[in-house]
Amino acid sequence: MTDIGPDPQYSPPYLPAAEAAALAARYDLTQVGVRPGFGAYVRELWRYRHLTWTLAKGEFVAENQDNHLGWLWSVINPILLGVAYYLIFGVLIGTRGGIDNFVTFLTIGLFVFIPISSALASGTKVLISRIKMIRSLTFPRVILPITVTLSQFVSAGPAFAVLVVIALLAGEPVTAEWLLFPVALLIVFFMCLGFALIGSRLVHAFRDLGNLMPLLTRLLRYVSGVFFSLEASIARFDGAPDWVGHILEFQPVAVALTLVREPMMAEFPLRWETWAIASAWAFGLTLVGFVFFWRGEGSYGRA
Amino acid sequence: MAEPELTGAPSAAIDASRVPSVVASHISITYRVFSPGRSEELDDPSDETGPLRRMLRRTSPGVGVREVEAVKDVSFVAYKGESIGVLGRNGSGKSTLLRTIAGVVPPTSGQLWLNGRAALLGVNAVLMARLSGRRNIWIGALAMGLTPDEVRERFDDIVEFADIGEFIDMPMSSYSSGMAARLRFAISTAVVPDILVVDEALSTGDAHFRDRANERITQIREQAGTVFIVSHNAATIQSLCDRALWIDGGRLLADGKPGPVAGLYQRKYGKNxxxxxxxxxxxxxxxxxxxxxxxxxxxxxxxxxxxx
Incomplete structure (x- = not known):
């Protein structure tokens, strides 16, 4: 059959690439779909700071509006979860392991781990789950992992308030160290942000990695000392080399939990190494993550 | 950066007397599609290979990724003040191409330059369906680069143009398709973009809204912007545009006055x-x-x- 195709009269004229580039340069057009310079990218992010905050709030609202009690669930849920875990690990199995104030210990572990795990789960998938938004609006894509992490911490706000109340009820003495509690949370936030930045580009490039994330969070939940004392467990290993213990104790999630426990609980005195290592993780992960994510800008949205 | 030296006569594709707003140079866009995709030959009943052979050849279904070349080597130059219709059947790659022009889907190869800011307006321009119209206006307007003060200033105009009444505080998932389209149109034209890409948004909405939308598109055109309008309806293109592109199977087949280009399109797909x-x-x-x-x-x- 004859192809009724193009008509030579109206076929688009050939446009050599060099001439196109010259024309663009002459009128000072901006090229799209390419990675901006690092400085420009940071400035761009700053210009879009209001959008970041509005999106994070929106995310929080969207997550908590589909039922009658609305955002109250972000308070009720952690309390119920705390009770359940207390019954399982505190009463039934008994992982106390020499901790005096196990209730506070467990609550901190749980409430801090929840935003970490959600940031890992939804933060790493964000370039896939927000594809429609990416394909309809132009903005620096780094906003998306930032937004998701931010929204997880906004959602966790009520839980953190509950946490303070529980610590008071459980008889922890109020000291000046409590002022470090928000600082600790800030450090944890930047750790999560780093995870989300690195993970989201990886998952975008190899999306099968997204299926390993639940496994990773579960693993982290059990090795990071959420509901048992890591120190006591490490001490039980006979003849294990020191560095195994150090890795277990100072991997980001474990050190994050210790970081929050130290100012809040009298039985965990403040140690400089916890704070130094945690800050190093937070700073390093965020910086590496931001640069890593920026390197992929200009490729997001196609997959 | 030194300007590349031009050799010989300038290309016929460039009109040196006008200011370009979009320069597309050999753009190709490849999508990754995750699907249990296998070529149809495996299900061919006349396949005479033995059952064992077939089983071995049948790589596990449900595994794999396919690459779809949606746009192949498209080049053109658009100028300020032009209103360009893009014709093509469903799946011809026209929406993909326009998303790239709007700067939201980066091209796989080739280069694209824009003069100013592009905004995409379309049925697929999903904001956050679970959020209220109010929040979506904020998100959309901030994403277009407005400052919070500017958003506050234009908020009422946007609401009025969208004409959605008390639904402004309801989640967008409760909107009718016409209401959602109106809101999206109102948001994306709140700032006059330098390049407006309209992706079949005008097909939804009632007659009054269509009139107002056309009026607004004309306004944008008059402000020296460039408008791209996607449609598979040749009549729409002929009435709204002064230039047309015909995309078929990812290739740019024709570029010229809307009349003849629409004629070519109809030769291939029209009722005659x-x-x-x-x-x-x-x-x-x-x-x-x-x-x-x-x-x-x-x-x-x-x-x-x-x-x-």
Whole structure:
């Protein structure tokens, strides 16, 4: 059959690439779909700071509006979860392991781990789950992992308030160290942000990695000392080399939990190494993550 | 950066007397599609290989990724003040191309330059369906680069143009398709973009809204912007545009005045396509028998204004 195709009269004229580039340069057009310079990218992010905050709030609202009690669930849920875990690990199995104030210990572990795990789960998938938004609006894509992490911490706000109340009820003495509690949370936030930045580009490039994330969070939940004392467990290993213990104790999630426990609980005195290592993780992960994510800008949205 | 040196006469594709707003140079866009995709030959009943062989060849279904080349080597230059219609069937790659022009889907290869800011307006421009219209206006307007003060200033205008009444505080998932389209249109035209890409947004909404939308598009055009309008309806393109592109199978087949380009499109897909198919067959026969001159006579007879 004859192809009724193009008509030579109206076929688009050939446009050599060099001439196109010259024309663009002459009128000072901006090229799209390419990675901006690092400085420009940071400035761009700053210009879009209001959008970041509005999106994070929106995310929080969207997550908590589909039922009658609305955002109250972000308070009720952690309390119920705390009770359940207390019954399982505190009463039934008994992982106390020499901790005096196990209730506070467990609550901190749980409430801090929840935003970490959600940031890992939804933060790493964000370039896939927000594809429609990416394909309809132009903005620096780094906003998306930032937004998701931010929204997880906004959602966790009520839980953190509950946490303070529980610590008071459980008889922890109020000291000046409590002022470090928000600082600790800030450090944890930047750790999560780093995870989300690195993970989201990886998952975008190899999306099968997204299926390993639940496994990773579960693993982290059990090795990071959420509901048992890591120190006591490490001490039980006979003849294990020191560095195994150090890795277990100072991997980001474990050190994050210790970081929050130290100012809040009298039985965990403040140690400089916890704070130094945690800050190093937070700073390093965020910086590496931001640069890593920026390197992929200009490729997001196609997959 | 040194300007690349031009050799010889400038390309016919460039009109040096006008200011370009979009320069697209050899753009290709490849999508990754995750699907249990296998080529259909495996299900061919006439396949005579043995069952074992078939089983081995049948790589596990449900595993794998396919690459789809949605746009292939498209080049064109658009100028300020132009209103360009993009014709093509469903799945011809026109929406993908326009998303790239709007700067939201980066091209796989080729280069694209824009003069100013582009905004995409379309049925697919999903904001956050679970959020209220109010929040979506904020998100959309901030994403277009407005400051919070500017958003506050224009908020009422946007609401008024969208005309959605008390639904402004309800989640967008509760909107009718017409309401959602109106809101999206209102948001994306709140700032006059330098390049507006309209992706079949005007097909939804009632007659009044369509009139107002057309009015607004005309306004944007008058402010020296460039407008791209996607449609598979040739009549829309002819009434709204002064230039047309025809995309078919990811390739740019024709570029010119809307009338003739729409004519070409209709030759291939319109209701008289069988007639044109016969005519083309006839032309090829004439070319074989009498050479090009005879064919030209025939074409002049069919299309007197064609300039053959």
């Amino acid at each position: 396509r069988h007639i044109w198919r016969e005519r083309y067959a006839e032309i090829h026969r004439v070319i074989d028998q009498q050479g090009l001159e005879g064919a030209r006579d025939l074409l002049r007879k069919w299309e007197p204004e064609g300039g053959w």
